Amino acid sequence: MDKKELAQEVVQIARHAGAAIMAIYSKKDLGVELKADESPLTLADQAANEVICRALEKLSVQYPIISEENKAVPYETRKNYDYHWLVDPLDGTKEFIKRNGEFTVNIALIHAGKPVMGVVYVPCFDETYWGAEGVGAFLEANGKTTRLEVPAFKLADEGLNVVCSRSHLNDDTQAFVDKLKNPSLVPTGSSLKFLIIAKGEAHVYPRLGPTMEWDTAAAQAVLEQAGGSVIDEETKQPLRYNKENLLNPYFIAYGGLQQ
Template sequence: MTHQELAQEVAQIARRAGAAIMAVYSKEDVGVELKADESPLTLADQAANEVICRALEALPVQYPIISEENKAIPYETRKSFGRHWLVDPLDGTKEFIKRNGEFTVNIALVDQGRPVIGVVYVPCLNELYWSVAGDGAYLEYNGEQRKLQAPAFKLADEGLRVVCSRSHLNEATQAFVDALAKPELVPTGSSLKFLIIAKGEAHVYPRLGPTMEWDTGAAQAILEAAGGAVINEETGQPLAYNKENLLNPHFIAYGHLQAE
């Protein structure tokens, strides 16, 4: 299968996972429990994960799956993965529990440490975002498809729209924002923060706090294909994947950043 064909198959898988999530969303009790790290888990996370993993395992091409909700795979095994699926079946579980609609289904194909296919589905909005490296990023909504283009800007510009988390605004992030000229904050949940930039509605997203690889892989692929970048704050290099520790470094996601 070509990457384009694979992306279309994965897009349909994400839609089916979204339907499983919405079936739980409509219930009064979404089955919240706490994982070992005290982060919340719902019946929707589990249902979506099962849909995605079963469907990926049924595809004509087979790659290992790293998912937030699967048992951890030791690095000794993972380090030999040339390609693998990276899955967050429900990103924004806290937003799901709050019932504000800002949660997503995320599936990426990682090749040699780089996300090359990204699919993000927003169940409450029925918005499907997808990308293939080198072939652009797209949004499908109401039967129409449009190509995404991240906005061009300079960090010295006034009035930059800065995406920030509804749940994680720390001192380092505030310092980044304070260094900008008359910025406008855009509070948003889940991987939607990357997508807002990819479709030109914001400029930058500083994440100077913890995230995991599955939180970012699919949305990074989409933003990069739309002309943006997701940069390790310390090294200045794009975020890399399938590291020994799946915790991401601090990063900054940009639209099309231009030199001063």
């Protein structure tokens, strides 16, 4: 498998899903409804999911698909997966509903619990971020492709840029921020939080609250291939995937952290 070639095929799939999202974004009625967990679902989530799943099923390499919008695959089945796709067709649905542009299409390839390829497309900005193991991380925008490499920093440095949620800082996150020297907060929606770090515009993203595997996998692949890391706050190891429970543990995403 040529990961670079496969990544480019997935980039096109993500862009097509983005076009499906933008077709609905331009309409007055976004078709908002609530899922069982009371999180919002729109016509765009469903349209993008259909585009992605159909296209992945037509690729020359075939892997199972786990998507936020598909019926859950039992752990007894998926625990045997070697490779699988992990998809969030529209991350940042709340941002989509607010029409602030901070939503993304996310497609990751997981191998033995590790994201080895990730594509994140930002439809409103027409930006594509992708990373693949052994290839690197890249941003495609304005007709140019730029290699992403995170700058080095230490947590003791003054004035670090800390990515955070647009809504609020919970107590654990505030406690983390309070340990830093004169940090600047960078409120951002969706998986863009990781990409700001991958671009070198922020240093750290403490996520001391709930997320799901599909929320993080693609952007983690990009950040790791840019030289960053996404660390489980409890084990201090890289965030892992295809667990029995698809809920992520608390984690911290770093740029080029130096000990």
